[in-house]
Amino acid sequence: MGDDAARPMTRRRRRRRSGAGGRRRRTRYHHGNLRRALLDAALALIERAGADALTLRGAAKRVGVSQAAPYRHFRNKEALLAAVAEEGFRAMAEAMGRQAAPHRDDPAGRLRALGLAYVEFATRHPAHFRVMFGRVPADRAAHPGLQKAAKEAYGLLAGAIRDCQAAGVVRSRDPEELALCAWSAVHGLSALVVDGQLGERARQLEPLARAVTDNVVRGLAV
Amino acid sequence: MGDDAARPMTRRRRRRRSGAGGRRRRTRYHHGNLRRALLDAALALIERAGADALTLRGAAKRVGVSQAAPYRHFRNKEALLAAVAEEGFRAMAEAMGRQAAPHRDDPAGRLRALGLAYVEFATRHPAHFRVMFGRVPADRAAHPGLQKAAKEAYGLLAGAIRDCQAAGVVRSRDPEELALCAWSAVHGLSALVVDGQLGERARQLEPLARAVTDNVVRGLAV
DNA sequence: ACCTGAACACCGTTCAAGT
DNA sequence: ACCTGAACACCGTTCAAGT
Numbered sequence: 465m466g467d468d469a470a471r472p473m474t475r476r477r478r479r480r481r482s483g484a485g486g487r488r489r490r491t492r493y494h495h496g497n498l499r500r501a502l503l504d505a506a507l508a509l510i511e512r513a514g515a516d517a518l519t520l521r522g523a524a525k526r527v528g529v530s531q532a533a534p535y536r537h538f539r540n541k542e543a544l545l546a547a548v549a550e551e552g553f554r555a556m557a558e559a560m561g562r563q564a565a566p567h568r569d570d571p572a573g574r575l576r577a578l579g580l581a582y583v584e585f586a587t588r589h590p591a592h593f594r595v596m597f598g599r600v601p602a603d604r605a606a607h608p609g610l611q612k613a614a615k616e617a618y619g620l621l622a623g624a625i626r627d628c629q630a631a632g633v634v635r636s637r638d639p640e641e642l643a644l645c646a647w648s649a650v651h652g653l654s655a656l657v658v659d660g661q662l663g664e665r666a667r668q669l670e671p672l673a674r675a676v677t678d679n680v681v682r683g684l685a686v
Numbered sequence: 687m688g689d690d691a692a693r694p695m696t697r698r699r700r701r702r703r704s705g706a707g708g709r710r711r712r713t714r715y716h717h718g719n720l721r722r723a724l725l726d727a728a729l730a731l732i733e734r735a736g737a738d739a740l741t742l743r744g745a746a747k748r749v750g751v752s753q754a755a756p757y758r759h760f761r762n763k764e765a766l767l768a769a770v771a772e773e774g775f776r777a778m779a780e781a782m783g784r785q786a787a788p789h790r791d792d793p794a795g796r797l798r799a800l801g802l803a804y805v806e807f808a809t810r811h812p813a814h815f816r817v818m819f820g821r822v823p824a825d826r827a828a829h830p831g832l833q834k835a836a837k838e839a840y841g842l843l844a845g846a847i848r849d850c851q852a853a854g855v856v857r858s859r860d861p862e863e864l865a866l867c868a869w870s871a872v873h874g875l876s877a878l879v880v881d882g883q884l885g886e887r888a889r890q891l892e893p894l895a896r897a898v899t900d901n902v903v904r905g906l907a908v
Numbered sequence: 909a910c911c912t913g914a915a916c917a918c919c920g921t922t923c924a925a926g927t
Numbered sequence: 928a929c930c931t932g933a934a935c936a937c938c939g940t941t942c943a944a945g946t
Contacts, residue, residue, distance in 0.1 A: 514821055515821065516738060594821070597877070597878075597881050597883060598881070599736055599737065599816070599881055599882070602736065602882075604882060604885070614883070640887075641893075641894065641897045642897075642901075644875070644878075644884075644887070644894060644897070644898070645871070645897055645898050645901040647874065647878070648870075648871050648872075648874035648875040648878065648898050649867070649870050649871045649874055649902075650870075650874070651874035651877060651878060652869065652870035652871055652872070652873035652874025652875070652876075652877065653866070653870040653874070654874075655819070655873060655874065655877045656819075656866075656869070656870060656873060659819050659820070659821060660821070660826060661819065661836070662866075663826070665862075665866070671863075672863065672866060675863045675864075675866070675867055676866070676867050676870050678905075679864075679867040679902070679905035679906065680871075680901070680905060681905075682904065682905040683900075683901035683902060683903075683904040683905030683906075684901065684905075
């Protein structure tokens, strides 16, 4: 699998690797990693021109393969989108975990950090966010990996709520219900921003995100 | 109401023009109300099979006109969707106002009622909701009617917040910011439900909606 | 095993032409 | 004034065929 790959048709770019030894350790697109390449191309297309600007044919062309090639790696367009969404949930959970880490001993602070991280991820990766929460996979059960990744992100929120309850800073009620209250608030703000519903106000987002998370924690308090 | 007609499954069908009398009293589709008919057809199609199952050609066929006819009434597909969204915001504001009416003298109760009405509208009219908050009209400024209708619904929430402040039951802070907190919470719950993110939990929605709105009001309280 | 080319049944949109 | 028919440049998806 040398570097003399196929001849992509339109403007594409060769992943620089080569050098000495030909250790194709990096993402090898045309040979060996079409799946990865299509995922990246899909995200780039969505990021550039909106969620329904994504076209299987367009992604294939961008990567330099025929329009039929993607079907080697994804059952259909929905499967591609589900895979993108799954990666999004994973990245979001990772970002949330990272930003929550410093608040290991302060569950209320952690809850706040998780909420802010949620909004931050959504607004920094609107394309991913839209795919994650779009009606893309009509049948979620058909994509178990997606479902699992989504639950992982939500679980961070629910866990923080439970820790808050154990620490006596959140009222004792069904933690699932309270977690949903928190989730709704940060998800709502994220969705409003990402869908452009806030207009000018979205320019100064952080104070708003802080107001929303603060209000959540106030509402949850004993 | 009154859509006793329009059943052209596949082939187009001529709307029979009454056997005797010819009193085109009902919504006269082909002559005089194609616009209205297209709006109804669009909503029906979205309701039946999802937001991107809507097709200009499909709507035209459903109504019994040629594929080019819609362009007499809408500049393009986006304009049709913007019109659907505008009607949705109007209907939502109407429903919110109706459910808030009994709480004229109790601003906190009114705020709660508005929130519940918001969620109820979203879950009872998921198709409308998706179009209202989709990325459909990329440029919102290009559809002033839509923008105005959306602000009207939001204004009900903001007004209730201000009345709550005047009554001393909500802390005095920028009412716009607090209104956004309330909006985020009910919008987030609505979006999660409509997008199927809650799975089984959405079966018993009302307790959840009540928990969310209660938590909002608790957070806003002095 | 992985990809291509051609094909099918769709789209949104435009435009000359009909009535 | 309002609509039709045909056309163009796209789609998602399938399938026989190439290497």
